[in-house]
Amino acid sequence: MSKHHTLIMLRQARSTLLKNKLSGSLTAGLLAHIKHLDAEIAADQQQAQKHAELMRVGKCAADSLRCMVAALECDYDRLEELRDSRDGYHITVKIRDINGEVIDNEDVCDTEESKKEWIKFFADDATELAELESAAGECTSREDAEQRIQDDALSVEVRSEWHSPGDANGIGNGEFQILLSTGGPASRIMGELRDGEPHRAWLEVQDWGTSWTHYHEEGLSDVLLSYARCWHFGE
16 A cells, blocks of 8 residues: 555544544544654655656756767768758759740759759659768767767766786776766766777766756667767776
């Protein structure tokens, strides 16, 4: 039985006791239980509200990371190929005199009309182009996307893994942290390294008065690893 259902039953019992003027000690006991449950429920609601806010922070951070990684993994060669195909597509337009009579035909390209015709006759290519342009955003190359990611992080830190005393082979960077934002709210990518390369990563979020909390989405781990691999973590 949930706390809410228990609270309702206790309040009903209290009402019955008061109505029938039964033992005051019983009523006092019920009041104490009701007060205690009220406090617990209020605390649970406050905790749930804080958690929901943290999840909103995580969602915002995850969306931003997905956009940056989409630009990083965009096929820019194919993007330029499709743009050249669209912009170089020729159509024939009629040239008219002031009376509206056709006096000549002219082949034109890279106009609004020619682009519309290209989209009409090459629908699959047009769809692919739209998807690639959406992924690239303002980036024009993978180098642009990688630089944007490197400029995005506030700090990148590593720490050594556990190893036996005197074991030189055990010394190395075992974990990494990429701080994305700080204050309230804050977000960071945490992860583990293998041979100097990120092989596991997760997203954590925090707000004033809360501890770092794991935020999870389907497929987000791959996004975080792609983002993290824009840095060199070796010795």
